[in-house]
Amino acid sequence: MKTNFIFFILILFLISCSTPKENPPNIILIMADDLGYGDISCFGSDFIQTPVLDKLASEGIRFTDYHSNGSVCTPTRAALMTGNYQQRAGLEGVIYAAMGKRIYGLASSEKTLAEYFKEAGYATGIFGKWHLGYKPEFKPTLHGFDEFYGYVSGNVDFISHRDGIGLYDWWHNTDTCYDEGYVTDLITDYALKFMERNKEKPFLLYLPHEAPHYPYQGRNDKADRLPGVKFHAHGSRPDKKQAYKEMVEIMDENIGRVMMKLTELGIDDNTLVIFCSDNGATNLGDNGGLRGYKISLWEGGHRVPAVAWFPGKIKAGTVSNSTVLCMDWLPTLLSVAGVQVEDKFDGVDISAVLFRQKEIEKRTVFWRYRNQWVARKGDWKYLKNKEGEYLFNLKDDVVEQNNLLDSNVEKTNELKELLREWEREMERYKQQTD
Numbered sequence: 001m002k003t004n005f006i007f008f009i010l011i012l013f014l015i016s017c018s019t020p021k022e023n024p025p026n027i028i029l030i031m032a033d034d035l036g037y038g039d040i041s042c043f044g045s046d047f048i049q050t051p052v053l054d055k056l057a058s059e060g061i062r063f064t065d066y067h068s069n070g071s072v073c074t075p076t077r078a079a080l081m082t083g084n085y086q087q088r089a090g091l092e093g094v095i096y097a098a099m100g101k102r103i104y105g106l107a108s109s110e111k112t113l114a115e116y117f118k119e120a121g122y123a124t125g126i127f128g129k130w131h132l133g134y135k136p137e138f139k140p141t142l143h144g145f146d147e148f149y150g151y152v153s154g155n156v157d158f159i160s161h162r163d164g165i166g167l168y169d170w171w172h173n174t175d176t177c178y179d180e181g182y183v184t185d186l187i188t189d190y191a192l193k194f195m196e197r198n199k200e201k202p203f204l205l206y207l208p209h210e211a212p213h214y215p216y217q218g219r220n221d222k223a224d225r226l227p228g229v230k231f232h233a234h235g236s237r238p239d240k241k242q243a244y245k246e247m248v249e250i251m252d253e254n255i256g257r258v259m260m261k262l263t264e265l266g267i268d269d270n271t272l273v274i275f276c277s278d279n280g281a282t283n284l285g286d287n288g289g290l291r292g293y294k295i296s297l298w299e300g301g302h303r304v305p306a307v308a309w310f311p312g313k314i315k316a317g318t319v320s321n322s323t324v325l326c327m328d329w330l331p332t333l334l335s336v337a338g339v340q341v342e343d344k345f346d347g348v349d350i351s352a353v354l355f356r357q358k359e360i361e362k363r364t365v366f367w368r369y370r371n372q373w374v375a376r377k378g379d380w381k382y383l384k385n386k387e388g389e390y391l392f393n394l395k396d397d398v399v400e401q402n403n404l405l406d407s408n409v410e411k412t413n414e415l416k417e418l419l420r421e422w423e424r425e426m427e428r429y430k431q432q433t434d
Protein backbone atom coordinates (compact mmCIF):
# COMPACT_ATOMS: atom_id res chain seq x y z
CA MET A 1 0.00 0.00 0.00
CA LYS A 2 2.75 2.37 1.10
CA THR A 3 4.78 1.48 -2.02
CA ASN A 4 1.78 2.24 -4.24
CA PHE A 5 1.33 5.62 -2.59
CA ILE A 6 4.99 6.56 -3.09
CA PHE A 7 4.73 5.40 -6.70
CA PHE A 8 1.63 7.58 -7.19
CA ILE A 9 3.39 10.65 -5.72
CA LEU A 10 6.42 9.97 -7.94
CA ILE A 11 4.22 9.82 -11.07
CA LEU A 12 2.52 13.10 -10.07
CA PHE A 13 5.94 14.69 -9.56
CA LEU A 14 7.20 13.50 -12.94
CA ILE A 15 4.06 14.78 -14.70
CA SER A 16 4.42 18.18 -13.04
CA CYS A 17 8.09 18.35 -14.10
CA SER A 18 7.60 17.47 -17.72
CA THR A 19 4.53 19.61 -18.40
CA PRO A 20 5.44 23.06 -19.65
CA LYS A 21 3.68 26.01 -18.10
CA GLU A 22 0.23 26.54 -19.58
CA ASN A 23 0.83 30.15 -20.45
CA PRO A 24 4.59 30.65 -20.44
CA PRO A 25 5.61 34.27 -19.86
CA ASN A 26 7.27 36.44 -22.47
CA ILE A 27 10.79 37.53 -21.60
CA ILE A 28 12.27 40.88 -22.60
CA LEU A 29 15.93 41.33 -21.74
CA ILE A 30 17.20 44.85 -22.33
CA MET A 31 20.89 45.64 -21.85
CA ALA A 32 22.57 49.04 -22.04
CA ASP A 33 26.20 49.37 -23.14
CA ASP A 34 28.70 50.95 -20.72
CA LEU A 35 25.97 52.45 -18.53
CA GLY A 36 27.31 53.25 -15.06
CA TYR A 37 25.78 52.57 -11.65
CA GLY A 38 24.78 56.21 -11.20
CA ASP A 39 23.74 56.95 -14.79
CA ILE A 40 19.95 56.65 -14.43
CA SER A 41 17.72 58.59 -12.08
CA CYS A 42 16.42 55.62 -10.03
CA PHE A 43 20.08 54.90 -9.21
CA GLY A 44 20.78 58.47 -8.17
CA SER A 45 21.48 60.51 -11.30
CA ASP A 46 20.36 64.15 -11.17
CA PHE A 47 21.86 64.85 -14.57
CA ILE A 48 20.11 62.17 -16.66
CA GLN A 49 16.34 61.70 -16.50
CA THR A 50 15.01 58.17 -17.06
CA PRO A 51 11.30 58.21 -16.14
CA VAL A 52 10.52 54.90 -17.86
CA LEU A 53 13.24 52.96 -16.06
CA ASP A 54 12.31 54.72 -12.81
CA LYS A 55 8.71 53.53 -13.22
CA LEU A 56 9.87 49.96 -13.94
CA ALA A 57 11.95 50.05 -10.76
CA SER A 58 9.12 51.49 -8.65
CA GLU A 59 6.66 48.90 -9.96
CA GLY A 60 9.21 46.09 -9.82
CA ILE A 61 12.59 45.31 -8.28
CA ARG A 62 15.83 47.27 -8.17
CA PHE A 63 19.15 45.51 -7.57
CA THR A 64 21.80 47.34 -5.56
CA ASP A 65 24.47 44.62 -5.86
CA TYR A 66 24.08 43.49 -9.47
CA HIS A 67 27.21 42.85 -11.54
CA SER A 68 28.19 42.24 -15.11
CA ASN A 69 30.41 39.17 -15.44
CA GLY A 70 32.90 41.19 -17.43
CA SER A 71 34.16 44.74 -17.10
CA VAL A 72 34.00 45.00 -20.91
CA CYS A 73 31.44 44.01 -23.55
CA THR A 74 32.23 40.58 -25.04
CA PRO A 75 32.85 38.61 -21.81
CA THR A 76 29.60 39.85 -20.25
CA ARG A 77 27.65 38.85 -23.35
CA ALA A 78 29.29 35.40 -23.40
CA ALA A 79 28.28 34.85 -19.76
CA LEU A 80 24.76 36.15 -20.40
CA MET A 81 24.28 33.82 -23.35
CA THR A 82 25.72 30.68 -21.69
CA GLY A 83 24.84 31.05 -17.98
CA ASN A 84 28.48 30.35 -17.20
CA TYR A 85 31.69 32.23 -16.54
CA GLN A 86 32.89 33.58 -19.89
CA GLN A 87 36.21 31.79 -19.28
CA ARG A 88 34.50 28.49 -20.10
CA ALA A 89 33.55 29.77 -23.56
CA GLY A 90 37.10 31.11 -23.99
CA LEU A 91 35.82 34.66 -24.40
CA GLU A 92 37.64 36.52 -21.68
CA GLY A 93 38.52 39.59 -23.77
CA VAL A 94 36.96 41.97 -26.27
CA ILE A 95 36.53 40.88 -29.89
CA TYR A 96 38.06 43.81 -31.75
CA ALA A 97 37.04 45.13 -35.17
CA ALA A 98 40.61 45.30 -36.50
CA MET A 99 41.32 42.97 -39.38
CA GLY A 100 43.13 39.90 -38.14
CA LYS A 101 41.32 40.13 -34.78
CA ARG A 102 38.02 38.97 -36.21
CA ILE A 103 38.68 35.27 -35.80
CA TYR A 104 37.20 34.83 -32.32
CA GLY A 105 33.58 34.15 -31.46
CA LEU A 106 31.06 32.09 -29.56
CA ALA A 107 31.64 28.45 -30.58
CA SER A 108 28.70 26.48 -31.90
CA SER A 109 29.32 23.94 -29.14
CA GLU A 110 28.11 26.53 -26.61
CA LYS A 111 24.38 26.26 -25.92
CA THR A 112 22.84 29.70 -25.60
CA LEU A 113 19.89 31.23 -23.83
CA ALA A 114 18.18 31.52 -27.22
CA GLU A 115 18.72 27.85 -28.01
CA TYR A 116 17.16 26.76 -24.72
CA PHE A 117 14.14 28.97 -25.33
CA LYS A 118 13.77 27.99 -28.98
CA GLU A 119 13.69 24.35 -27.93
CA ALA A 120 10.99 25.22 -25.41
CA GLY A 121 8.78 26.62 -28.19
CA TYR A 122 9.60 30.32 -27.79
CA ALA A 123 10.01 32.76 -30.65
CA THR A 124 13.47 34.30 -30.21
CA GLY A 125 14.73 37.64 -31.47
CA ILE A 126 17.79 39.84 -30.99
CA PHE A 127 17.84 43.46 -32.12
CA GLY A 128 21.00 45.45 -31.47
CA LYS A 129 24.57 44.59 -30.53
CA TRP A 130 25.82 41.00 -30.70
CA HIS A 131 29.62 41.33 -30.21
CA LEU A 132 30.17 37.58 -30.04
CA GLY A 133 31.91 37.07 -33.36
CA TYR A 134 32.19 38.18 -36.98
CA LYS A 135 32.44 34.90 -38.89
CA PRO A 136 29.21 33.58 -40.41
CA GLU A 137 29.08 30.64 -37.99
CA PHE A 138 29.16 33.01 -35.00
CA LYS A 139 26.06 34.97 -36.03
CA PRO A 140 23.12 35.02 -33.59
CA THR A 141 20.76 33.18 -35.96
CA LEU A 142 23.16 30.22 -35.74
CA HIS A 143 22.97 30.44 -31.97
CA GLY A 144 19.22 29.97 -31.51
CA PHE A 145 17.80 33.36 -32.50
CA ASP A 146 15.05 33.22 -35.14
CA GLU A 147 15.74 36.78 -36.14
CA PHE A 148 18.55 39.35 -35.87
CA TYR A 149 18.74 42.96 -36.90
CA GLY A 150 21.78 44.84 -35.74
CA TYR A 151 25.57 44.83 -35.67
CA VAL A 152 28.25 42.38 -34.64
CA SER A 153 31.01 44.84 -33.65
CA GLY A 154 31.57 46.52 -30.32
CA ASN A 155 30.13 49.77 -31.66
CA VAL A 156 28.88 51.40 -34.85
CA ASP A 157 28.18 54.95 -35.93
CA PHE A 158 24.62 55.54 -34.69
CA ILE A 159 23.63 56.97 -38.06
CA SER A 160 25.83 55.37 -40.77
CA HIS A 161 26.13 51.97 -38.98
CA ARG A 162 29.87 51.73 -39.70
CA ASP A 163 32.14 50.02 -37.19
CA GLY A 164 35.34 51.11 -35.46
CA ILE A 165 37.43 50.70 -38.61
CA GLY A 166 34.83 52.31 -40.86
CA LEU A 167 33.31 49.13 -42.33
CA TYR A 168 29.57 48.87 -42.78
CA ASP A 169 28.20 46.62 -40.04
CA TRP A 170 24.44 46.16 -40.19
CA TRP A 171 22.80 42.79 -40.60
CA HIS A 172 19.53 41.03 -41.06
CA ASN A 173 20.13 37.45 -39.91
CA THR A 174 23.27 36.37 -41.83
CA ASP A 175 23.10 38.97 -44.60
CA THR A 176 24.24 42.55 -44.63
CA CYS A 177 21.34 44.93 -45.29
CA TYR A 178 20.80 48.65 -45.80
CA ASP A 179 18.80 50.39 -43.11
CA GLU A 180 18.30 54.03 -42.30
CA GLY A 181 17.85 55.28 -38.79
CA TYR A 182 19.37 56.10 -35.42
CA VAL A 183 20.44 52.78 -33.88
CA THR A 184 18.43 53.16 -30.66
CA ASP A 185 15.20 53.96 -32.55
CA LEU A 186 15.84 51.42 -35.27
CA ILE A 187 16.39 48.39 -33.04
CA THR A 188 13.25 49.35 -31.10
CA ASP A 189 11.23 49.53 -34.36
CA TYR A 190 12.29 45.96 -35.09
CA ALA A 191 11.59 44.86 -31.52
CA LEU A 192 8.03 46.22 -31.72
CA LYS A 193 7.39 44.41 -35.01
CA PHE A 194 8.74 41.21 -33.47
CA MET A 195 6.37 41.60 -30.50
CA GLU A 196 3.41 42.20 -32.80
CA ARG A 197 4.18 39.14 -34.90
CA ASN A 198 4.65 36.91 -31.90
CA LYS A 199 1.98 38.15 -29.53
CA GLU A 200 0.12 34.82 -29.69
CA LYS A 201 3.09 32.70 -28.64
CA PRO A 202 5.68 33.11 -25.94
CA PHE A 203 8.72 35.09 -27.01
CA LEU A 204 12.23 35.86 -25.84
CA LEU A 205 13.21 39.33 -26.95
CA TYR A 206 16.85 40.32 -26.38
CA LEU A 207 17.40 44.02 -26.92
CA PRO A 208 21.07 44.92 -26.42
CA HIS A 209 21.28 48.70 -26.86
CA GLU A 210 24.30 50.62 -28.06
CA ALA A 211 23.65 53.55 -25.75
CA PRO A 212 25.61 55.10 -24.17
CA HIS A 213 28.70 53.54 -25.76
CA TYR A 214 30.76 55.83 -28.04
CA PRO A 215 30.53 57.30 -30.67
CA TYR A 216 28.68 59.96 -28.68
CA GLN A 217 25.89 60.89 -31.06
CA GLY A 218 22.33 62.05 -30.50
CA ARG A 219 19.36 61.45 -32.71
CA ASN A 220 19.82 64.61 -34.80
CA ASP A 221 23.58 64.41 -35.28
CA LYS A 222 25.30 63.78 -38.57
CA ALA A 223 27.14 60.57 -39.38
CA ASP A 224 30.87 60.70 -38.53
CA ARG A 225 32.01 57.42 -40.06
CA LEU A 226 31.69 57.66 -43.82
CA PRO A 227 33.71 56.12 -46.66
CA GLY A 228 37.00 57.95 -47.23
CA VAL A 229 36.45 60.25 -44.25
CA LYS A 230 38.84 60.30 -41.30
CA PHE A 231 36.95 60.01 -38.03
CA HIS A 232 37.50 59.86 -34.31
CA ALA A 233 36.10 56.70 -32.68
CA HIS A 234 34.30 58.81 -30.06
CA GLY A 235 32.59 61.02 -32.65
CA SER A 236 32.85 64.68 -33.54
CA ARG A 237 30.55 66.32 -31.02
CA PRO A 238 32.40 68.67 -28.71
CA ASP A 239 29.79 68.41 -25.92
CA LYS A 240 30.20 64.69 -25.30
CA LYS A 241 28.72 64.75 -21.82
CA GLN A 242 25.52 66.28 -23.20
CA ALA A 243 25.48 63.72 -26.04
CA TYR A 244 25.84 60.94 -23.46
CA LYS A 245 22.81 62.28 -21.57
CA GLU A 246 20.78 62.41 -24.79
CA MET A 247 21.77 58.84 -25.65
CA VAL A 248 20.58 57.46 -22.31
CA GLU A 249 17.38 59.51 -22.40
CA ILE A 250 16.58 58.36 -25.96
CA MET A 251 17.13 54.77 -24.82
CA ASP A 252 14.74 55.34 -21.92
CA GLU A 253 12.16 56.81 -24.30
CA ASN A 254 12.48 53.74 -26.54
CA ILE A 255 12.08 51.36 -23.60
CA GLY A 256 8.85 53.32 -23.04
CA ARG A 257 7.75 52.38 -26.57
CA VAL A 258 8.33 48.69 -25.74
CA MET A 259 6.27 49.05 -22.56
CA MET A 260 3.44 50.77 -24.44
CA LYS A 261 3.44 48.01 -27.04
CA LEU A 262 3.07 45.41 -24.28
CA THR A 263 -0.06 47.21 -23.05
CA GLU A 264 -1.42 47.69 -26.57
CA LEU A 265 -1.02 43.98 -27.33
CA GLY A 266 -2.60 43.05 -23.99
CA ILE A 267 0.37 40.93 -22.92
CA ASP A 268 1.79 43.21 -20.23
CA ASP A 269 0.49 41.00 -17.41
CA ASN A 270 2.41 37.98 -18.72
CA THR A 271 5.79 39.51 -19.52
CA LEU A 272 8.96 39.73 -17.48
CA VAL A 273 11.07 42.74 -18.41
CA ILE A 274 14.70 42.92 -17.29
CA PHE A 275 17.02 45.86 -17.70
CA CYS A 276 20.74 45.91 -16.93
CA SER A 277 24.09 47.25 -18.14
CA ASP A 278 26.96 45.19 -19.60
CA ASN A 279 29.79 46.88 -17.64
CA GLY A 280 30.55 50.06 -15.75
CA ALA A 281 30.80 53.52 -17.29
CA THR A 282 33.87 55.22 -18.71
CA ASN A 283 34.92 58.49 -17.08
CA LEU A 284 32.32 60.29 -19.19
CA GLY A 285 29.56 58.52 -17.27
CA ASP A 286 28.72 58.23 -13.60
CA ASN A 287 29.50 55.12 -11.56
CA GLY A 288 27.62 56.49 -8.57
CA GLY A 289 30.75 57.17 -6.53
CA LEU A 290 32.12 53.65 -6.94
CA ARG A 291 35.85 53.35 -7.53
CA GLY A 292 37.14 52.76 -11.07
CA TYR A 293 35.65 52.59 -14.53
CA LYS A 294 34.93 50.17 -17.35
CA ILE A 295 37.83 47.69 -17.86
CA SER A 296 38.90 47.77 -14.22
CA LEU A 297 37.75 45.27 -11.61
CA TRP A 298 37.12 47.94 -9.00
CA GLU A 299 33.38 48.01 -8.29
CA GLY A 300 32.89 50.83 -10.81
CA GLY A 301 33.93 48.44 -13.58
CA HIS A 302 31.22 45.83 -13.01
CA ARG A 303 28.63 46.84 -10.39
CA VAL A 304 25.91 48.21 -12.64
CA PRO A 305 22.24 49.18 -12.51
CA ALA A 306 19.61 46.47 -12.95
CA VAL A 307 15.83 46.36 -12.58
CA ALA A 308 13.15 43.78 -13.31
CA TRP A 309 9.41 44.17 -13.79
CA PHE A 310 6.60 41.61 -13.86
CA PRO A 311 3.28 43.03 -12.64
CA GLY A 312 1.45 40.82 -10.15
CA LYS A 313 4.53 38.59 -9.83
CA ILE A 314 7.28 40.94 -8.64
CA LYS A 315 6.22 43.01 -5.65
CA ALA A 316 6.27 46.73 -6.49
CA GLY A 317 9.10 48.70 -4.93
CA THR A 318 11.27 45.73 -3.99
CA VAL A 319 14.94 46.54 -3.43
CA SER A 320 17.32 43.58 -3.37
CA ASN A 321 20.82 43.57 -1.93
CA SER A 322 21.59 40.08 -3.18
CA THR A 323 24.80 39.67 -5.14
CA VAL A 324 23.56 38.85 -8.63
CA LEU A 325 25.65 38.37 -11.79
CA CYS A 326 24.50 38.43 -15.39
CA MET A 327 25.23 34.69 -15.75
CA ASP A 328 22.33 34.16 -13.31
CA TRP A 329 19.72 35.23 -15.85
CA LEU A 330 19.85 32.05 -17.94
CA PRO A 331 19.04 29.60 -15.11
CA THR A 332 16.57 32.12 -13.66
CA LEU A 333 14.69 32.61 -16.92
CA LEU A 334 14.49 28.85 -17.54
CA SER A 335 12.94 28.52 -14.09
CA VAL A 336 10.52 31.42 -14.69
CA ALA A 337 9.42 29.80 -17.96
CA GLY A 338 9.09 26.36 -16.33
CA VAL A 339 11.70 24.82 -18.62
CA GLN A 340 13.50 21.87 -17.04
CA VAL A 341 17.04 21.13 -18.19
CA GLU A 342 19.70 18.68 -17.08
CA ASP A 343 22.56 21.11 -17.66
CA LYS A 344 24.42 22.73 -14.79
CA PHE A 345 25.41 26.39 -14.80
CA ASP A 346 27.81 28.61 -12.88
CA GLY A 347 24.88 31.05 -12.59
CA VAL A 348 22.09 30.40 -10.09
CA ASP A 349 18.31 30.70 -10.22
CA ILE A 350 17.33 33.96 -8.51
CA SER A 351 13.53 33.47 -8.83
CA ALA A 352 13.19 33.67 -5.03
CA VAL A 353 14.76 37.13 -5.12
CA LEU A 354 12.42 38.26 -7.90
CA PHE A 355 9.15 36.83 -6.65
CA ARG A 356 9.45 36.12 -2.94
CA GLN A 357 11.58 39.00 -1.66
CA LYS A 358 14.22 36.51 -0.52
CA GLU A 359 17.96 37.00 -0.61
CA ILE A 360 19.96 34.24 -2.28
CA GLU A 361 22.48 32.23 -0.34
CA LYS A 362 25.81 33.98 -0.14
CA ARG A 363 28.24 32.37 -2.54
CA THR A 364 31.72 33.03 -3.85
CA VAL A 365 31.95 34.62 -7.29
CA PHE A 366 34.93 35.54 -9.45
CA TRP A 367 36.13 37.99 -12.05
CA ARG A 368 39.30 37.88 -14.13
CA TYR A 369 40.37 40.30 -16.83
CA ARG A 370 43.77 41.49 -18.03
CA ASN A 371 45.97 40.91 -14.97
CA GLN A 372 43.17 41.64 -12.55
CA TRP A 373 41.52 39.06 -10.30
CA VAL A 374 38.60 39.24 -7.88
CA ALA A 375 37.15 36.71 -5.46
CA ARG A 376 34.00 37.89 -3.72
CA LYS A 377 32.46 35.97 -0.84
CA GLY A 378 29.57 37.63 0.94
CA ASP A 379 30.68 41.16 1.75
CA TRP A 380 34.37 40.34 1.35
CA LYS A 381 36.22 41.18 -1.81
CA TYR A 382 39.80 40.24 -2.60
CA LEU A 383 41.24 42.17 -5.54
CA LYS A 384 44.62 41.82 -7.19
CA ASN A 385 45.64 44.21 -9.95
CA LYS A 386 48.78 45.88 -11.29
CA GLU A 387 48.91 48.29 -8.35
CA GLY A 388 48.68 45.70 -5.63
CA GLU A 389 46.50 43.42 -3.53
CA TYR A 390 43.46 44.45 -1.53
CA LEU A 391 40.83 43.13 0.80
CA PHE A 392 37.66 45.14 1.28
CA ASN A 393 34.50 44.67 3.28
CA LEU A 394 31.96 46.06 0.82
CA LYS A 395 29.23 46.26 3.42
CA ASP A 396 31.06 49.10 5.17
CA ASP A 397 33.25 50.20 2.31
CA VAL A 398 31.58 49.89 -1.09
CA VAL A 399 33.91 52.64 -2.41
CA GLU A 400 36.96 50.45 -1.69
CA GLN A 401 39.10 52.88 0.29
CA ASN A 402 40.02 50.85 3.34
CA ASN A 403 42.41 48.00 2.50
CA LEU A 404 42.09 45.29 5.17
CA LEU A 405 44.60 42.92 3.58
CA ASP A 406 47.13 43.08 6.39
CA SER A 407 44.65 43.26 9.22
CA ASN A 408 42.67 40.21 8.09
CA VAL A 409 45.20 37.71 6.80
CA GLU A 410 42.90 34.78 7.44
CA LYS A 411 40.13 36.13 5.17
CA THR A 412 42.67 37.14 2.55
CA ASN A 413 44.13 33.64 2.44
CA GLU A 414 40.71 32.05 2.31
CA LEU A 415 39.68 34.14 -0.71
CA LYS A 416 43.03 33.63 -2.45
CA GLU A 417 42.65 29.88 -2.09
CA LEU A 418 39.09 30.00 -3.46
CA LEU A 419 40.38 32.03 -6.39
CA ARG A 420 43.12 29.47 -7.08
CA GLU A 421 40.53 26.67 -6.98
CA TRP A 422 38.32 28.55 -9.43
CA GLU A 423 41.21 29.15 -11.80
CA ARG A 424 42.10 25.46 -11.64
CA GLU A 425 38.49 24.58 -12.47
CA MET A 426 38.46 26.97 -15.46
CA GLU A 427 41.76 25.49 -16.68
CA ARG A 428 40.49 21.91 -16.22
CA TYR A 429 37.40 22.75 -18.23
CA LYS A 430 39.45 24.32 -20.99
CA GLN A 431 41.67 21.25 -21.28
CA GLN A 432 38.61 18.98 -21.47
CA THR A 433 36.97 20.98 -24.22
CA ASP A 434 40.04 21.91 -26.28
Ligand SMILES: [Ca+2]
Pocket residue numbers: 033034072073213278279
Ligand atom coordinates in the same frame (compact mmCIF):
# COMPACT_ATOMS: atom_id res chain seq x y z
CA1 LIG B 1 30.07 47.63 -22.84
